[in-house]
Amino acid sequence: MLKEKIERMREEAKIENASIENVAKTSSNKTWAKRREDVDAGWDTNRETYLTAFIKHKALFQSDICSNCKISIVHLAVRCRTCSEHYCPDCDWAYHCKKPFHDRELFEESSSRPILPSECILPNGQVIEKGK
Ligand SMILES: [Zn+2]
Ligand SMILES: [Zn+2]
Numbered sequence: 069m070l071k072e073k074i075e076r077m078r079e080e081a082k083i084e085n086a087s088i089e090n091v092a093k094t095s096s097n098k099t100w101a102k103r104r105e106d107v108d109a110g111w112d113t114n115r116e117t118y119l120t121a122f123i124k125h126k127a128l129f130q131s132d133i134c135s136n137c138k139i140s141i142v143h144l145a146v147r148c149r150t151c152s153e154h155y156c157p158d159c160d161w162a163y164h165c166k167k168p169f170h171d172r173e174l175f176e177e178s179s180s181r182p183i184l185p186s187e188c189i190l191p192n193g194q195v196i197e198k199g200k
Contacts, residue, residue, distance in 0.1 A: 079121055134159050144193050145175045146183065157189040165198070 098106070134141050135151075136159035146160035147153075150170040155163065164170055168185035176193055183189070188198045 082117075136163065143177050144189070144191075146189060147173045147175055147180075149173070157191050157193075161188045 132141050132145055132154050133139060134145075134156040135153035136155055139156050141154060141156045144157060146155045146157060146164075148155065148160070148164065148170050149172075150167075151163075160172070164172060164185075165188070170185075172183040174181055174183050174189055174195065183195070184197075186197055187195050189195055
């Protein structure tokens, strides 16, 4: 877990260095338009890297377990930015049904999406709206 975190930080540091180098290269006596072009080109070259880092950042770790009941939630998890925790669908709803201001996100195997305060996730991944 810690190793993965360090790996991720390294990845991000690499990207930062890359963009700094790009800026340094483009800053000397060129027209603004030319500089603009260079920045766009730099973005094009780096887009793949940014994208990968972005996805990695968003993705769940293979080792993820529910913060509350400790079951494995590799394929279906709720991440709460407010709590900075991951939950299984059961624990998520048990905990968050009375906390409408928490910023929750549903993670499925290959996608993620924000969850409304009134939305509850079933163990099969189905999202249902709970009445008030
Ligand atoms: Zn749980
Ligand atoms: Zn929360």
